[in-house]
Amino acid sequence: MNSPSTRSSRPAPVSLGPPDPTLPLLEVDGLATHFLTERGMVKAVDGVTFSLRPGQTLGVVGESGSGKTILARSIMGLLPPRNVTRTGTVRFAGHDLTAMSERELAHVRGREIAMIFQDPMTSLNPVLRVGRQITESVRHHLGMSAKAARAWGTELLDMVGIPAPGLRMDDYPHELSGGMRQRVTIAIALACEPKLIIADEPTTALDVTVQAQILDLLQELQASQGMALILVTHDLGVVAGRTDDIAVMYAGKIVEHAPTPALFAQMRHPYTEALLRSIPKLDDASHTRLETIPGRPPDLVAPPPGCRFAPRCMLVQDRCRTELPELTAGGGSGHRYRCFYPVGTEIGEAARARNEAGATPAAASASTASAPRSSMASRVSTASESDGSRGH
Amino acid sequence: MPVPQQPDLTALPSSSSAQRAAAVLVGSGTSGATVDDGQVLRRRLPLSFWISAVFLAIIVLAAVTADWLPFVDPVEDYDPQALAAGPSGEHLFGTTSNGNDVLSIVVQGARTSLIVGLFAVALGFFFGGLLGLVAGYFRGWFDTVISAVIDILLAFPALVLALAIVSFKGPSLTVVTITLGILAIPAVARVARAATLQYASREFVLAARTLGASHKRVIFREVLPNVVIPMAAVSLVAVAVVMVAESGLAFLGAGVPADTPSWGSLMKLGQGQLDKGAAHICLFPAAALFITVYSLNTIGDTLRQRFDVGRGVL
Amino acid sequence: MAGSGTAPLRDPDVALLRVEHLTVEFPAGRGRRVHAVSDVSFDVYPGETLGLVGESGCGKSTTGRAIMQISRPTGGSVKLAGREIVGTTGEALRQIRPEMQMIFQDPISSLNPRRRVGDIVAQPLEIWHRGDAEARTAKVRELLGAVGLDPDTAMGRRPHQFSGGQCQRISIARALALEPTLLICDEPVSALDVSVQAQILNLLEDMKARYGLTMIFIAHDLAVVKNVSDRVAVMYLGKLCEIAPPDELYRNPAHPYTRALLSAIPIPDPTVRPRRREGVAGEIPSPLAPPSGCRFRTRCPRTTSRCETEEPAMTAAGDGHFVACHHPVVEPAPVAG
Structure with missing residues (x-):
């Protein structure tokens, strides 16, 4: 992994200001997300409370239907427009995300909080070149020039361990392997240097050796960039060696939440x-x-x-x-x-x-x-x- | 022992795309098994479906029972007192310029249209389905040939082809039906082939093969029950298209023989009266055609959405 | 890895299944070929479970399908109880089918959505005209009970009314209906939650004992494979790398790829920090143009010029332990314990 030591093209500081390390970066309080379906109200997330310090890594573990994915999306406000009720509060760096308009949220998403999804093939746009997808958010959020954005994008690809990053900028997603695609989605998530990354099953679709590479990469980047990370997974093994805290979810609720060593001990x-x-x-x-x-x-x-x-x-x-x-x-x-x-x-x-x-x-x-x-x-x-x- | 609960298609309130999205979200929380949400969520049939079904039922019923209903003969009986007369108590839909009763012709014409529509599509359903199944299941050179023929037939201007055949063979109910049936084959075949491709790669088909099932058994017992639904949906729409084509041919004078009542020939008859204050001669058969076609399309679409076969199939 | 050779083969008179030099290639257009499985040899003794493990694209599933004759081998031999089955077609092949059955990865897609569970499980009996309707129903009930489902409620329902784990149980019941001797399980638990995975793995062990099955268990998860197997074969890019009894393989992995795989497994124990990777740089090369010599050499930390020119053959590395590597690792793995 290349250490991003010389970074001429680094984006300007973001608007919310540097996080105070003594205050929680993310405070989720009584978050509940219910879906109105034909069968009744599905309580997918039902009263979840936790907080996250800057730079901290939280593993959210659960099986199918435990609500861990909905929790991740609820924090981001990425829910269907209708038949959903979300209650409780999500405070990010002191700002209440649940009270924000969609427009205000758009400034937070991608810039302050970024998300990495399970399937890199569907989270990348198949008809746009990789470079365009990486530079889109910095150009939009930070108003970078096309030239500066491209230089920064190339640097990001280099940072996530993609060989010949300058050439890969012009590739389409289908020209890359699954592992490379997930590296690209990580590069996109990192583009605006967010303070929090939410990774939803980022390695589930990948082979075990590639999974190890991607998890190592996330861990290194998180440490070097001082980002907080929420790692959502079904695999206790994935979070065991790589998180500060683990929250275990069952049927929409956190059933156990502890520092990782304490939990396993x-x-x-x-x-x-x-x-x-x-x-x-x-x-x-x-x-x-x-x-x-x-x-x-x-x-x-x-x-x-x-x-x-x-x-x-x-x-x-x-x-x-x-x-x-x-x-x-x-x-x-x-x-x-x-x-x-x-x-x-x-x-x-x-x-x-x-x-x-x-x-x-x-x-x-x-x-x-x-x-x-x-x-x-x-x-x-x-x-x-x-x-x-x-x-x- | 709990009684197995059957999927009840009508018991639940209607749904929306947002609800389905919600279902996908809830279901997708994981590495867990795939969720066939189309099957999981049951949806009530929309009102438009029921309205269409009622319209269609009235038209079919009228066509079937026409002979027993107190209608005058649409050809033999004519009323010399009322030529091209507007709707009245005596002639609900008015009369033609020859004094024939428009209602009688519309009802008898429904029979012609339905006979042609149903038999032609039955032809297309059978042969098109068979070709599509075989092509989609075996792939290879047979598929290449069938697909090429389907594409050529679909690209050919259908009405021109039908006109050519009918004028060559002479207009009769049988010729019109077979001609339109041949034109329905490629449409059904294409849908059957696409659906077959989708199901033939599923593991239950592979499992049947490894159990020692013959190709025939796999095609008809495993694949067909899945493919028949999109085929049926497209066939309903095909009935509508064929009925329009039948009327079109009659309107052009190349349809069923002149002595067979038909919506198309009635419209042709009414065409000359349009500017003479007798629009009803055209209006009623056109309305009957419109309602029938609309109803068939609505029902076909509803079924297609219900069974979630629209994607990539049509 | 990229190893060939028949050294791991044992007594052909005992083996229920003997696969020799199995090769499967698919045309990929423009004259190119996908080298899915290349010169793979192994055998399975009656009552044994062979674990076939590797990452996506290693040819493990194709190997399973080639044994079943679903993907036709382009070369080599597959003998079931001494009978050659490569090249059999039509009725001769059909007659062999009841002997070998397969369970697939996707439990939902494995069952016809339009048929009832009772009919699905009875299907093999119908195909082979086993017994009358009454006897078939009795057999279906027995099978459903054996896989842990209640026949009374299950038989009348359709697959979508069951969970993934339950669908996999139904698949197992169907596969066992003809009382096969060989059961090939192709990633049977990959699509399931861990708690359900444990149930299905236990069930497979029970079924193996109850019906005297010989199994080939294909999976990418080494811990799962270890749990069910008597012998484990590691595949990479269409070739066998290493084959050994599980405890031996996991304690003393000799092939650099096996070591890389083992070191990449996330261990659910925070006191075991993720180890430094044992040289799994890069990603799997294209099977359209596999590397010369040893197919793992492009990612191997121990590669030399010999690996480029000479393909390593399977050689003994211990009791029942065979490895295809010019520079096998001799010290024990960092994983065990």
Whole structure:
């Protein structure tokens, strides 16, 4: 990677001024995004609160339908124009994004906050040359001249590790490989030197060696540019070594949020623990039986009244079924979780022991049930609960 | 045991593109399995569909039951007291310049138009569907030839071709039907081929092959049930096009024989009266044609959207 | 990598499947050819699971399809229980089909959206006229139960009413209906969430035991492959690089590409910081014009002029461990442990 030490073409400082490192860069408070569908209100994101310091990296982890992608788009205000309600506030460098007009938001997007999407082929415009797509935002936001923008674009391509950047500026996206395309989308995101990058599954469509390259690149750039990064992914492995904090989402809510080392050292939420345990480990011997999560995620139109994870939880108690636990701090060092009977605590392990001893709630019997492809697909959810419950 | 719930196409309020976008967003949160949102979201049929269906039902019903309805014979009976008379209590749609009852001709003409439309499209549906399926499934040189022929036929001015055939073979209901049927083949074949291409690459087709299913079985049991929907949608539109063509031919005097009542020949008859204060002779058959064609198009479009086959197919 | 040779092959009388010098090429227009699979040899013993692992474009899926004779091999031999199946066509090929079945990556696309699940699973029985309607229904019920679905609710429904994981269960039930001896799984869990992935992997292990299956498990995820396999073969750009029992391969990867793959895996443990990459600069070359000699040499940190001119052959690097490399790595991998 070339270090961008000599940068004649660097854009002028942006309007909101340099972030105060002592204040949060991003404060999301009670953010809820609900979609009005034919089946009712889908609570895709349901009361998410967190904050991010300048330069910090947050991993948002969840499975299909957990709401992690909608969360990313809600922060940016990138939601369909109709049948959506977004409540709560998103404060960025002290400015309330939720109160901004679409026009004001357009100044923030791309310039202050940039987004990287999963599929570089669809996030790049196939009929425009790479150079045009990179320089578009700096010319628009920063009023750079065509010549200066091109020099800056070439520098950006060089920065993201694309060989012969001057030549690649004139390529069309289809002339590049998947990894190169994702590098281009990163270059586009970096163009205005944003303070925050939201990367939504940036490596899911890529091969494992290319994934490693892209994640390394993001990490290096983030460190050298002092940007904050939200890394949205389904893969705990992707965030484990590369984030400061991790937020685990389930059914539209953050169920556990902790500094990365603390989270892995002591998982408190039963879902986080179950998710990690279901991943095959390289260290395990072949044919090790994998632990599964019984049942399926709830229907987000009518989530369970208590804890969202209660129907599938191995530690579930009566209280969990009726009362929704708050995201509360526990164990110090900013570890927060949404559970009455946290894993690894006395009451949690007592609950597990009680369930294992016999009187197990429905969950334990459904050891092979499968999750739906998305909450939207769960039209037959009531009938399907039993689909997977036979067998082993 | 819970009762399996069937998709209920009418039970839910109507949707919009925004809702579908929302569904895609909600569903796309992940690496998870693909969401076939077209299937996931059920949509109520729009009002325009029902209005069209009612119009069409009235016209079909009138055409089918014309012989039993208390109409005068559109050819034999004429009213010498009312030549080119406007609508009245006795002649609801008025009369022609020969004194024939316009309502009777419109109703009997509906029968002609529907017979030609349905049989011609049935011809196109069968042969076009077969050609499209086979070409799209096997690809290769056969596909190349079929596609070339389809393109040539589609590029040829259809009405001129129809005029040529009809004037060569002589005007009869059969000749007009077969001629228009031949013209419907490439349209259906193209849609069937495109849809077949789309489904033949799906893994369930591959799975059927690896199970040892014959090509015939795969084509008719696996591919056809999926392809038949876009074919049906385009066929409804084709019926409308054929009906317009049939009227066009009759208007040009190259349609069904003169003694067969037809909207086209009625319009031709009315053409001469347009400037003589008898516009109704043209107006009523034209309105009947318009309503029928509009209804067929609306229903065809609704079905195509419903089954989400519009993209890249038509 | 770019390795050829039949050194990894074992006793042909025992092997259920023996693939020798398998080559698949596709015409790519203007006289060019895609070298999808080039001179690949391996075998699978009865009851064994062979993991076939590699990145996109390495030819692993094409290998699976060539064994199934969906993609026709342009050269080489595939013997199933001693019978040559390359070159069989028509009815002769059809008669072999029930012996080998395949599960595909996309669970939704694998099932005909317009048919009911009961009919989908009964389809193979109908094709082969196995039993009467009653016997078929009984068999379908047994299969659906075996894959963890409730036959009463599942049979009457259509695929879109099921989740991705459930659709994959239905695919498995259909593939097992003819009681095949060999099951080829082509990325069966790549499209699924991790918790569902675990369920399907466990199910495949159960089915393997219950129906006495021999499996080829194709995937890009090394941890998943390790979990299910008895032997793992690593592919790169149409060639086999390395083949070994999983524990041996993951502990002592000898091929630089295998090491690169292993070091790139994100480990869900923050105490294991991502290692410095073991030389995976650049990206996979075009299969239209693969590099001469060793196909991995353009990205390999250990490449020499010999790699350019001479293609490495498969040679023994341990017990059941074969590697195609002129400069294999001998020290243990940084990954294990």
